[in-house]
Amino acid sequence: MRLGFLAPVLTFAVIAAVMAYALFFLNPKEIPSELVSKPAPEFKLDPVPDYGPGLETAHVKGGKITLLNVFASWCVACMVEHPTLMELSKGGKVEIFGLNYKDKPDAAAKWLGKHGDPYSRTGMDLNGRVGINFGVYGVPETFIMGPDGTIIDKIIGPITEKDLKTRILPRIQGSDS
């Protein structure tokens, strides 16, 4: 009991440690995705004018891993990950589908014309309902879709170098071999 006086100090230290962890390592903006390891919801969308054929559920069940990238011309953060997507698409290792979220068709087409088009197919989710079915709550988001159309993983926000190395590339390479 001689160390009893340390109790308040210890209590404080534990609380401080938990809070420091939450402050530096947890991101309150990242909501755990409910749909991971569940099948993709059914959808069928028209393409952005002049940008590839339309997009529907069958396309993300094509027997190989694909990326479903949620983007919009009004989304500033999408610019950050755009070069990464262009790079991925040039490498030809993975097919990338573009889900154009709550955008104006003309604006989306203009945006793709200006910055380049990494998508093999695009779909316009004009009223955002497909997005809601996918549990999208911000743009950009990127879904890594399994060969059978299962959502393997979801990247919230722009794809970072770390996301690319730890979450995307290993899976693409894994599916090749």
Added chain:
Amino acid sequence: MFRTRLILPILLLLGSFFLAFSAGAVFVEERLPDPAEEKRARDIADGIRCLVCQNQSIMDSNADLAKDLRAVVRERVAAGDSDDQVRDFLVVRYGDWVLLNPPFKMRTLILWLGPLVVFVFAAIATILFLRRRAAPAVGQGGPAPLSAEEKADLEKLLADDEKDKT
């Protein structure tokens, strides 16, 4: 003195402004034709967390997604879903997180029972602490009374003291 008398009415007045303001902040872009259904939709929406602004309900938020989710709730209600079916529709897509009032289940056990456990622990610690402090007074009813021998000694000492003074 008159200043302190003024403060309360002013606070009340300010408070009522905020109250009026928060009650007025309801976003209505569409309304269900049936008032009972509209009320049900709003009650459900009040318990749905806006995923963009996080600590607001979708009823209080003017975020785009909140607006869409309000429309979804109204649609489901109009389609004849029960309150729970509407909530499940959103939980399937966004997880329990979307409910401002999280359900009681294994994964949320710490959340619900944690405070209770802390309270019980603190209560036990407090009782032990108070008992230990009160123990000498309560347990023995103050200092033990002097034995006959001690009394004799004391009297003798006091008597000696008297003698010295004189």
